Amino acid sequence: MLIYFLQRLVSVIPVALGVSLICFMLVHIAPGDPLTAVMPVDATAEQQAEMRAAYGFDKPLPVQFVLWLGNALTGDLGTSIASGRPVADEVMRAVGNSLILAFFASAIGFPLGILFGFLAGTYKNGVVDKVITGIAIAGVSVPNYWLGMVLVVIFSVSLGWLPSMGAGPGGSTEWAWDWEHLRFIILPAITLAAVPMGIVTRTVRALVADIRSNDFVTALYAKGLMSRHVVAHVIRNAAPTALSVVGIQLGYLLGGSILIETVFNWPGTGFLLSNAIFQRDLPLLQGTILVLALFFVVTNLLVDLAQPLIDPRIRRT
Amino acid sequence: MTEALVDIRNLNVRFHGARTVHAVNGLDLSLKPGEVLTILGESGSGKSVTLKALLRLLPEKRTAISGAMTVDGIDVMSLKGRALADYRGGTTSMIFQEPMLALDPVYTIGEQIAEAVCRHKGISRSAGMDVALDMLKKVRIPSPERRLKNYPHEMSGGMRQRAMIALALSCRPKLLLADEPTTALDATVQIQVLLLLRELQKEFGMGIIFVTHDIGVAVEISDRIAVMYAGTLIETGTTREIIRDARHPYTRGLLAANLHDVTPGTRLEAIPGAPPALDARPTACSFAPRCPEAGPVCSAALPPVLTPGAGRRVVCVPKADRFAGATSAAPAVNA
Known part of the structure; x- marks a missing residue:
């Protein structure tokens, strides 16, 4: 067990290193000069070179990468070209907001998805299954920015119950746990939850139906168990796979959604990312992508660590 | 004569789906307490279905079961909910072919x-x-x-x-149902498990219905053997009677198709043809198309049930009647 945990922990290091390299390279592969956005149109060649040296863009790429990585390890992700503020601060504030949104979306999407999937898988091909499968397919297929706008039209414009954009009253970006702030998160959280809910529903449905078709379920009935006892067995068998699907979806949620955060003006990482892209803010872009990618690595690690606690078959080293 | 532990009367099992399958047709079977009976038959002959029917494990929506089944005085067909769950595993339990699954x-x-x-x-x-x-x-x-x-x-x-x-x-349990419990095991382990089962059967005094396609296994473990073909029990008798004095041509074919005393390189005895489709309830002997001894009567009507001895049952047209214009109802001693 301990060896398994250590192996998993160590295996994260090369993955994280690779991720950071890709983050760094991606931005450099994209066409365009990052400095055009901040430089005056009539800047002389000397001024351009000076600017380039100030941001470190004059050095060879490998050197730039090592410097960037070294700084990143100490928590310094550089300075935003557009705002002049440290990237780490900007990213952390946005991450905080995205986390809050992800938390609410998870609280809506995962329990609902697991419950729906369980019901549909248990009563496969019945009426319940057909209705739930319909909802799940809609959740996955409907473009979520469209769903967001429809919700805004219904609940903000027509009914006037909930605010349509922002993260708090008066354009505040500081989160607080009160109704005034909660009102702002309801619509984006529902919108964000739709896709993971659909995916989790469909996965759990297939999983439960598959488990139920196993011989051992017949054998459980054969030894005299009632349906409610058998359900407990099905849950324990479904848990490891369901957990890993939830883990991957959680990774997506934590990353924030560019489209949804843009529709609702939610000051999270997605919103930050889209600004960084449009303003060609290279350090901000690199920093944001790196933090998001590391989120993925860490959630997958946590899922990997949790799985053997549930499934004895993974416990072997 | 003691009260029977298991009594099955005219059991019919049909599956509905894309097509209807008549899996078991008019099966009669009884088992005394502490007796070991083997149902012998090839894949798809309905032997496992019979066992699952005895535990009511067949999917209810897609299955139509009729007939009467009594185990230890319990009317299995009428059981519901908690009483059914108490019966399963309590009175009757089952071991499966693949323990891993x-x-x-x-x-x-x-x-x-x-x-x-x-x-x-x-x-x-x-x-x-x-x-x-x-x-x-x-x-x-x-x-x-x-x-x-x-x-x-x-x-x-x-x-x-x-x-x-x-x-x-x-x-x-008073009754143990064993659905090919040794098929998935290798030969040496098979023998160990069979010996263990027989020993435990003596110790616990339970009745066993053992399902297999392996005659060697059947002979090893059972007091009586029932041979099943295409959803019908075609011959029943003590192990000795079946081995020494098989009456049904199918049983004789099965006994001939073994590997004992065969010279290497010679062709093995086999029953020609394949089992029939089970789409319709049979109106004649299901084995007639493959039977080397069949006559026109065999494919014209259902064969009669002959009882050549106490506890013996053979479902076959007597030899003398196979080419006759009409079937004689009189049971012939030599089927």
């Missing part, structure tokens, strides 16, 4: 046995674990204390089947 992979062996015991005897979990340990000792699993905490994937095939037997016998 029939055991829950994420529960320990001990938990799975204790669960059944707690369910039927209403005792505490720790008392259930004690019974489980006791059962593992009874099926002679080495170091049972450690094995109790093992998961199915941590055991060998033979060990798993022993654990499955321990599970099935943990609530002291």
Whole structure:
């Protein structure tokens, strides 16, 4: 067990290193000069070179990468070209907001998805299954920015119950746990939850139906168990796979959604990312992508660590 | 004569789906307490379906069962809900062909046995674990204390089947249904498991209905043999009678198709043709198209039931009548 945990922990290091390299390279592969956005149109060649040296863009790429990585390890992700503020601060504030949104979306999407999937898988091909499968397919297929706008039209414009954009009253970006702030998160959280809910529903449905078709379920009935006892067995068998699907979806949620955060003006990482892209803010872009990618690595690690606690078959080293 | 432990009268099982399958047709079977009966037949002959019907394990929506089944005085057909669950595993239990698939992979062996015991005897979990340990000792699993905490994937095939037997016998059933329990095991382990089953049968005094396609296994374990073909029981008798004096051409074909005393390089005896489709309820002898001795009468009407001796049953047209214009109802001694 301990060896398994250590192996998993160590295996994260090369993955994280690779991720950071890709983050760094991606931005450099994209066409365009990052400095055009901040430089005056009539800047002389000397001024351009000076600017380039100030941001470190004059050095060879490998050197730039090592410097960037070294700084990143100490928590310094550089300075935003557009705002002049440290990237780490900007990213952390946005991450905080995205986390809050992800938390609410998870609280809506995962329990609902697991419950729906369980019901549909248990009563496969019945009426319940057909209705739930319909909802799940809609959740996955409907473009979520469209769903967001429809919700805004219904609940903000027509009914006037909930605010349509922002993260708090008066354009505040500081989160607080009160109704005034909660009102702002309801619509984006529902919108964000739709896709993971659909995916989790469909996965759990297939999983439960598959488990139920196993011989051992017949054998459980054969030894005299009632349906409610058998359900407990099905849950324990479904848990490891369901957990890993939830883990991957959680990774997506934590990353924030560019489209949804843009529709609702939610000051999270997605919103930050889209600004960084449009303003060609290279350090901000690199920093944001790196933090998001590391989120993925860490959630997958946590899922990997949790799985053997549930499934004895993974416990072997 | 003692009261029968199992009494099946005119059991019919049909599956509905894309097409209808007549899996079991008019099956009559009885078993005395402590008796071991083997249902012998090839794949798709309806032998496993008969066992599942006895435990009411067939999917209810897609299955139509008719007839009467009594086990230890319980009317199996009328059982519902809790009474059905009490009957399953309590009065009648079952061991399956593939123990790897029939055991829950994420529960320990001990938990799975204790669960059944707690369910039927209403005792505490720790008392259930004690019974489980006791059962593992009874099926002679080495170091049972450690094995109790093992998961199915941590055991060998033979060990798993022993654990499955321990599970099935943990609530002291009066009837054990064994669905090809040795088919998935290799030959040496097969013998060990068979010997163990026979020993436990004597110790516990339960009746066993054993299903197999392997005549060698059938002879090894059973008091009586019932031969099944295309959903119908075609011949029943004691093991000795079936081996020495098989009456039905199909049974004789099965006995001829073995590997004993065969010179290497010579062609093996086989029954020509393939079993019929089960789309419709048979109106004539199902074996007639493959039968080397069949006459026009065999494919014209259902064959009569002959009783050449006490407890013997052969469903076949008597030889003398096979080419006659009409079937004689008189049972012939030489079928």
